[in-house]
Amino acid sequence: MHEEVLLLNILVTGGAGFIGSNFIHLLLGHRQSDRLINFDALTYAGNLDNLDDIHEGATYRFIKGDIADKETIKKVVSNYQINVIVNFAAQSHVDRSIIDTTPFVHTNIEGVNTLLEVAREYHLAKFVQVSTDEVYGSTPAQTRFDEQTPLNPSSPYAATKASADLLALSYFKTFGTPVCITRSANNYGRYQFPEKLVPLMVTAALRGKKLPIYGNGQNKRDWLNVQDNCRAIEMVMSNGKPGQIYNIAGRQHKTNLQIVKIIEKQLAVIHPQVTFVKDRPANDQLYAIDDSKIRHELGWRPEFSFEIGMGDVIDWYVIHPERWQPLLKKVKNR
Ligand SMILES: NC(=O)c1ccc[n+]([C@@H]2O[C@H](COP(=O)([O-])OP(=O)(O)OC[C@H]3O[C@@H](n4cnc5c(N)ncnc54)[C@H](O)[C@@H]3O)[C@@H](O)[C@H]2O)c1
The missing domain is CATH 3.40.50.720 (NAD(P)-binding Rossmann-like Domain)
Structure with missing residues (x-):
């Protein structure tokens, strides 16, 4: 009891x-x-x-x-x-x-x-x-x-x-x-299904595939x-x-193109494979939220810097192909 x-x-x-x-x-x-x-x-x-x-x-x-x-x-x-x-x-x-x-x-x-x-x-x-x-x-x-x-x-x-x-x-x-x-x-992080931007691009780059970015790549996410x-x-x-x-919030706004460039740089891609494809309908230009409330009321602060956190995550996908290779057959349009 x-x-x-x-x-x-x-x-x-x-x-x-x-x-x-x-x-x-x-x-x-x-x-x-x-x-x-x-x-x-x-x-x-x-x-x-x-x-x-x-x-x-x-x-x-x-x-x-x-x-x-x-x-x-x-x-x-x-x-x-x-x-x-x-x-x-x-x-x-x-x-x-x-x-x-x-x-x-x-x-x-x-x-x-x-x-x-x-x-x-x-x-x-x-x-x-x-x-x-x-x-x-x-x-x-x-x-x-x-x-x-x-x-x-x-x-x-x-x-x-x-x-x-x-x-x-x-x-x-x-x-x-x-x-x-x-x-x-x-x-961003480990265990993400490889249809989402970061694992999609890392796993494509590692296989020498094209890196398809919607529109002009200028849509910004946090x-x-x-x-x-x-x-x-x-x-x-x-x-x-x-x-x-x-x-x-992450307070780290990056365009999709910037994210892909970061990935290419870390993977030392010699022949960049970025291609711009028809934009997704109703693709929002920017998401930007104010997270003052959770910081003030609950005392939350992020612990990871974007550079270290993203670098570690890209490495994780590189080191663990056994995590994502079996999932590729479930990804649409690859
Ligand atoms: N990934 C992001 O960047 C992000 C950002 C903001 C909010 N979210 C929200 O966070 C939550 C988790 O996102 P995620 O990226 O981990 O998604 P995900 O697609 O990786 O995981 C969703 C999980 O839900 C399970 N699921 C789906 N339908 C179900 C059902 N009917 N009954 C029981 N289980 C079911 C799936 O099997 C899967 O394990 C979602 O609600 C999403 O809207 C995600």
């Missing part, structure tokens, strides 16, 4: 994906007394090899399932006495949302609604919805969007994430469900080390105020 009061039983959904698996590594590294259930549908982007150094036991368990499956979620929450949900599960790739919106609506909206319903029914202590800076839409130059900025998503992906944010906030306002939302910048994001999400899980949104 005493143990139950102190224990956090955390349901991490989407824990086999990029950010979720980094989050599980972080938590299991220093929260040995908590219990963590990783619930993931293992879509093309879910990869249990991301967690192959972690063994199932008293503190960690993997369960395969869909977050939109209410009966299963209820069973997991009840069987494992879950008191916290951190939701990373999502369809996360903008290009795929332009081809077919259906899985995005299913997971990013219906799935989140299911998790919220269960959180409400079981009176969970915290529900963290992991969202994105893309919900604000493109930022005008010299501007930073804070948490009060109205949502203005451009892609179907961002629209489903914005919908989930609004649903989550409505659960807080209507039912008092203790929801927090994190909206982070573009993450780059955040995934481990810094995971520390921020843990802070929000532990100390975030219910009903609040927290932006998490």
Whole structure:
């Protein structure tokens, strides 16, 4: 009984994906007394090899399932006495949302609604919805969007994430469900599926392939080390105020072309292979968010400098071809 009061039983959904698996590594590294259930549908982007150094036991368990499956979620929450949900599960790739919106609506909206319903029914202590800076839409130059900025998503992906944010906030306002939302910048790090810019370009460059960049390569993103994001999400899980949104920035704005040039330089590519391809429809020019709130209220600061963090990550993909080579067959248009 005493143990139950102190224990956090955390349901991490989407824990086999990029950010979720980094989050599980972080938590299991220093929260040995908590219990963590990783619930993931293992879509093309879910990869249990991301967690192959972690063994199932008293503190960690993997369960395969869909977050939109209410009966299963209820069973997991009840069987494992879950008191916290951190939701990373999502369809996360903008290009795929332009081809077919259906899985995005299913997971990013219906799935989140299911998790919220269960959180409400079981009176969970915290529900963290992991969202994105893309919900604000493109930022005008010299501007930073804070948490009060109205949502203005451009892609179907961002629209489903914005919908989930609004649903989550409505659960807080209507039912008092203790929801927090994190909206982070573009993450870079290990275990990312090689359809996203950094691993896509590194793995293509290592194989001497063309490096296709959308439009003129001048679209700017803010780059955040995934481990810094995971520390921020843990802070929000532990100390975030219910009903609040927290932006998490990298404060490292780079054009896509700059990122590819950094990769080429580090890999000492002799014959650059950059090609400019037709831009993605509704491709936002810039994402720029103000992260003063999480810095002041929760004391979060990034630990990684962009140069060291990005350098290490590029090296990791170079040193570990066994991590990404088996995944290439699942990447579209390679
Ligand atoms: N990667 C980024 O740069 C970034 C930036 C900001 C926000 N985010 C958000 O962070 C979260 C995680 O992103 P990521 O890059 O790790 O994504 P990812 O695509 O690497 O991982 C998503 C995971 O969710 C799982 N999943 C998908 N549908 C599911 C379902 N119906 N039920 C259960 N599991 C399901 C997948 O199997 C996969 O393991 C997403 O919500 C995304 O919107 C990502």
